């Protein structure tokens with residue numbers, strides 16, 4: 001079962017995203033995020049599609065992930081969005097720079113939650129990451145089953 005706030009424009013398993021190009025260290029932000037998103041793509045049937053922010057401003061009821069960078073030493077393991085539709089902020093900080101950590105922060109933007117110091121629930125992660133069929137699904141599921149359970153367990 002997908003999270004209850006899963007937006008309908010994500011049903012194709014293609015997740016739109018963009019960057020805050022005005023954030024400090026935007027080059028670093030882009031590089032860290034792209035590694036984190038590849039990490040998810042290699043281990044799921046989801047893919048990510050980058051959008052131009054000007055294009056997104058004109059779309060109505062369109063949900064996308066908005067990556068921004070903060071140099072403040074704060075936790076990125078938090079759901080930063082409130083509204084069901086529209087922009088979902090993921091804050092990348094110096095405390096979450098590894099691909100698995102960026103992936104973890106992105107899982108929160110998917111609407112998944114976990115208790116403090118606990119991993120995401122495996123069945124919920126799996127339902128989301130493998131909601132759609134894709135090429136190499138067997139291989140990807142193998143990675144999920146063998147190593148991936150811990151992959152999003154940051155802290």
Ligand SMILES: [Zn+2]
Pocket residue numbers: 076077078104108114
């Ligand atoms: Zn978390």
